[in-house]
Amino acid sequence: xxxxxxxxxxxxxxxxxxxxxxxxxxxxxxxxxxxxxxxxxxxxxxxxxxxxxxxxxxxxxxxxxxxxxxxxxxxxxxxxxxxxxxxxxxxxxxxxxxxxxxxxxxxxxxxxxxxxxxxxxxxxxxxxxxxxxxxxxxxxxxxxxxxxxxxxxxxxxxxxxxxxxxxxxxxxxxxxxxxxxxxxxxxxxxxxxxxxxxxxxxxxxxxxxxxxxxxxxxxxxxxxxxxxxxxxxxxxxxxxxxxxxxxxxxxxxxxxxxxxxxxxxxxxxxxxxxxxxxxxxxxxxxxxxxxxxxxxxxxxxxxxxxxxxxxxxxxxxxxxxxxxxxxxxxxxxxxx
Ligand code: NAP
Ligand code: 8YV
Numbered sequence: 001x002x003x004x005x006x007x008x009x010x011x012x013x014x015x016x017x018x019x020x021x022x023x024x025x026x027x028x029x030x031x032x033x034x035x036x037x038x039x040x041x042x043x044x045x046x047x048x049x050x051x052x053x054x055x056x057x058x059x060x061x062x063x064x065x066x067x068x069x070x071x072x073x074x075x076x077x078x079x080x081x082x083x084x085x086x087x088x089x090x091x092x093x094x095x096x097x098x099x100x101x102x103x104x105x106x107x108x109x110x111x112x113x114x115x116x117x118x119x120x121x122x123x124x125x126x127x128x129x130x131x132x133x134x135x136x137x138x139x140x141x142x143x144x145x146x147x148x149x150x151x152x153x154x155x156x157x158x159x160x161x162x163x164x165x166x167x168x169x170x171x172x173x174x175x176x177x178x179x180x181x182x183x184x185x186x187x188x189x190x191x192x193x194x195x196x197x198x199x200x201x202x203x204x205x206x207x208x209x210x211x212x213x214x215x216x217x218x219x220x221x222x223x224x225x226x227x228x229x230x231x232x233x234x235x236x237x238x239x240x241x242x243x244x245x246x247x248x249x250x251x252x253x254x255x256x257x258x259x260x261x262x263x264x265x266x267x268x269x270x271x272x273x274x275x276x277x278x279x280x281x282x283x284x285x286x287x288x289x290x291x292x293x294x295x296x297x298x299x300x301x302x303x304x305x306x307x308x309x310x311x312x313x314x315x316x317x318x319x320x321x322x323x324x325x326x327x328x329x330x331x332x333x334x335x336x
Contacts, residue, residue: 027322029066030056030084033073035093039311043068046319062086066318068093069100071298077101081108089327091317093310094301095119095173098224098251102333112334113317113327117173118309123300124177126275127219127249128185134273134294135159135217135245159243159270161187167215169208169231170222170250171197178219190214193222208232212239217247224251234259237269244269249300252278261286264293275300
């Protein structure tokens with residue numbers, strides 16, 4: 001039996017509708033999909049919470065003033081907004097908000113908030129772990145011990161991070177936290193982004209392809225959405241080259257997954273470490289069949305402490321909005 005803190009969102013979804021200790025005086029907020037129990041409890045303290053997955057009638061939807069969204073639910077856009085004419089704010093549980101149709105939100109004059117800043121260090125830690133796990137083949141090495149093969153032979157020598165040049169695509173909050181860590185790893189760094197980042201001491205390349213050609217590790221940490229769809233395509237992978245390692249912790253949509261599978265199969269690149277997938281949680285069999293890829297289930301920010309901080313920031317945004325008419329961390333498109 002899971003402790004209350006350890007209940008997954010799937011556990012919560014399976015539970016029968018609970019007795020909600022709702023205070024009708026609090027602003028009505030719709031939650032799109034189950035969030036961690038501590039976040040649901042924090043929300044209950046500031047809002048009258050309505051759970052979409054339990055069914056919410058149209059009369060109630062018409063009065064909803066706030067919404068808690070997340071990538072754990074489906075995309076949020078005009079179809080849902082149209083049912084909530086009183087909606088004022090959409091608070092996202094996550095820094096990336098490509099799950100929200102931002103143009104539709106702007107058209108309706110909604111404020112959209114994210115959890116910028118509170119997860120940078122956690123996601124950067126995970127990125128470094130994934131990078132080392134991929135290059136030094138740690139999952140395979142662990143299986144080697146567990147399956148008793150060490151008794152028969154030593155684990156094969158692995159590729160190395162030594163002597164590599166690492167390129168970061170997207171030097172934002174998380175990209176910078178990754179770069180800070182990598183300065184302690186004695187590797188050369190370079191990056192690509194559309195605009196200059198004041199104070200960034202590493203060379204900036206004018207395109208992803210130019211960066212890939214100059215590096216043998218590419219770490220991708222840009223926002224998802226149409227603007228970055230398949231930014232990492234067959235040409236970029238070819239430029240990265242046969243000794244190249246791709247690490248994707250951004251969104252599955254940013255990498256052309258079919259092109260990546262082909263590049264890994266053909267030896268166009270050496271290996272890939274992936275925390276995100278184009279159609280997650282579905283991961284193509286062809287990818288899973290490969291020995292030169294490390295796959296994780298989108299866990300960049302998934303520690304108890306960081307998910308708690310993300311949930312609290314989401315709740316604080318809703319509470320601040322209802323108390324003062326100002327959100328704490330509105331996304332750039334909806335900043336007044
Ligand atoms: P951020 O601070 O907004 O930084 C994003 C960076 O990407 C910016 O520096 C931006 O700079 C750059 N960028 C945007 N479009 C680009 C493009 N087309 N080409 C090159 N660079 C581009 O965001 P963040 O907090 O670092 O988060 C980045 C993303 O990571 C999120 O949006 C989310 O999708 C993903 N994420 C994943 C996990 C996980 O669990 N795996 C956790 C958190 C976040 P310019 O605008 O100047 O180009
Ligand atoms: C979360 C993320 O897994 O913040 C993001 O953009 O991808 C992750 O931190 C996700 O948002 C949970 O809903």
